Amino acid sequence: IIELQDVWKIYKMGSVEVPALRGVNLKIHKGSFVAVMGASGSGKSTCMNMIGCLDVPTKGKVYLDGQDVSLMSESALAQIRGRKIGFVFQTFNLIPTLTALENVMLPMTFQNIPKHKREKRARELLEMVELGDRTGHKPGELSGGQQQRVAISRALSNDPELVLADEPTGNLDSKMGVEVMSFLSRLNKEEGKTVVMVTHDSNGAKHAEMIHKLMDGRIVGSEVGEGQ
Amino acid sequence: IIELQDVWKIYKMGSVEVPALRGVNLKIHKGSFVAVMGASGSGKSTCMNMIGCLDVPTKGKVYLDGQDVSLMSESALAQIRGRKIGFVFQTFNLIPTLTALENVMLPMTFQNIPKHKREKRARELLEMVELGDRTGHKPGELSGGQQQRVAISRALSNDPELVLADEPTGNLDSKMGVEVMSFLSRLNKEEGKTVVMVTHDSNGAKHAEMIHKLMDGRIVGSEVGEGQ
Ligand SMILES: Nc1ncnc2c1ncn2[C@@H]1O[C@H](COP(=O)(O)OP(=O)(O)OP(=O)(O)O)[C@@H](O)[C@H]1O
Ligand SMILES: Nc1ncnc2c1ncn2[C@@H]1O[C@H](COP(=O)(O)OP(=O)(O)OP(=O)(O)O)[C@@H](O)[C@H]1O
Ligand SMILES: [Mg+2]
Numbered sequence A, B: 001i002i003e004l005q006d007v008w009k010i011y012k013m014g015s016v017e018v019p020a021l022r023g024v025n026l027k028i029h030k031g032s033f034v035a036v037m038g039a040s041g042s043g044k045s046t047c048m049n050m051i052g053c054l055d056v057p058t059k060g061k062v063y064l065d066g067q068d069v070s071l072m073s074e075s076a077l078a079q080i081r082g083r084k085i086g087f088v089f090q091t092f093n094l095i096p097t098l099t100a101l102e103n104v105m106l107p108m109t110f111q112n113i114p115k116h117k118r119e120k121r122a123r124e125l126l127e128m129v130e131l132g133d134r135t136g137h138k139p140g141e142l143s144g145g146q147q148q149r150v151a152i153s154r155a156l157s158n159d160p161e162l163v164l165a166d167e168p169t170g171n172l173d174s175k176m177g178v179e180v181m182s183f184l185s186r187l188n189k190e191e192g193k194t195v196v197m198v199t200h201d202s203n204g205a206k207h208a209e210m211i212h213k214l215m216d217g218r219i220v221g222s223e224v225g226e227g228q
């Protein structure tokens, strides 16, 4: 479903070059559950941005369902991002002026779903992450872990086939973290969604079928997880 | 050094009341290393804001070195926060338009420290969290865990006697997380700083001398840690 071929990302800061990804080769098959681990600064979020077509490589190619992403129009890409990909950002990226419910409803607006359906689905998603009693709170009126959970619900709002979760449990206690991991596992096993998760939690990573290790912008190892 | 007496924090949202803290009693002695744990939404950050004099209770009292904080002038409080308390925020709160170095130098500006000394100390603090080669990056040019480490360095910028760290390792891989925990432990054992840390990591919490468990806005248990 997604393939990265010799992907490089080099940030230029004046005369200095910062290589965030240095030749990443990665194939993510439809319906798989993949974990990406690695030290802080090793390139995981940059890699996720490539997979989610949110950024373009400096060198190398990204293929989405066999199509070269660099040859697609911005509107075609926007359609795909809106309908097929759900992204849980490491820093949440919630809209501060909207409530939790409105934040989760937002992606559905672009798919022309009627309001009463958007609201019903958003409520269900928030209840699934135990925020049924926080729907009217704005991000600033929520705890860090609650904001993270709203970000998770929002990513699932359009029922995407590909879920990209960048450290989805970093702000959660172990019990809630385990619930989120099982939730992602169920989306994969029962709903057939492709799930790619960046995590620092090696116990959480075990839920995956495959764990890739990133180091200094390169994949240095891949091992089979327990989530077969 | 810090005492919370029957502290309540009740947020009012229209006709709804959200009790974030419901009668918290807590004494933090000078030079101790305390961990606070609890489920997402249980009141940990709210509790830290009380300890750090960043917020006022709805009911109850906060004493800082024996003085009732509600009787202190805003300028006296600002002085204390600037000089005596270093706060690592759960969402970092870095200034997006300043570089990592400038962000770490900022708190020292208000203490009239000359520029060359501010810059030298800021560099040393960033090197301690392995960001010596990222000093010129703005927060948007840093990974999530790198932003978290800048926030840690900034909290230590004025060499405060009280360090409040709200989930300081949430975005860090286990190796860097262990380094930060040992760093906090050293600040306590070797420099005599009082450290209060919110963490979801029970292994990290063991570094503390005392672990308080928060649930639904109340302290429901306290146990001795291994950091004696
Ligand atoms: N401004 C606000 N208005 C209304 N409710 C609020 C506000 N700020 C926080 N809350 C609520 O107060 C409760 C405690 O929040 P707090 O941020 O202290 O939790 P926490 O223990 O730090 O959680 P986490 O581990 O997720 O960071 C939460 O249920 C939250 O929804
Ligand atoms: N806009 C940018 N300009 C310059 N350098 C950048 C930029 N964005 C990221 N970097 C650098 O690229 C490297 C990889 O960043 P990335 O966010 O992918 O790391 P990460 O593995 O997600 O780390 P973490 O676990 O801390 O979130 C980092 O060293 C970072 O400093
Ligand atoms: Mg990252």
Ligand SMILES: [Mg+2]
Pocket (backbone or CB within 6 Å): A143, A144, A145, B044, B045, B046, B090, B166
């Ligand atoms: Mg918190």
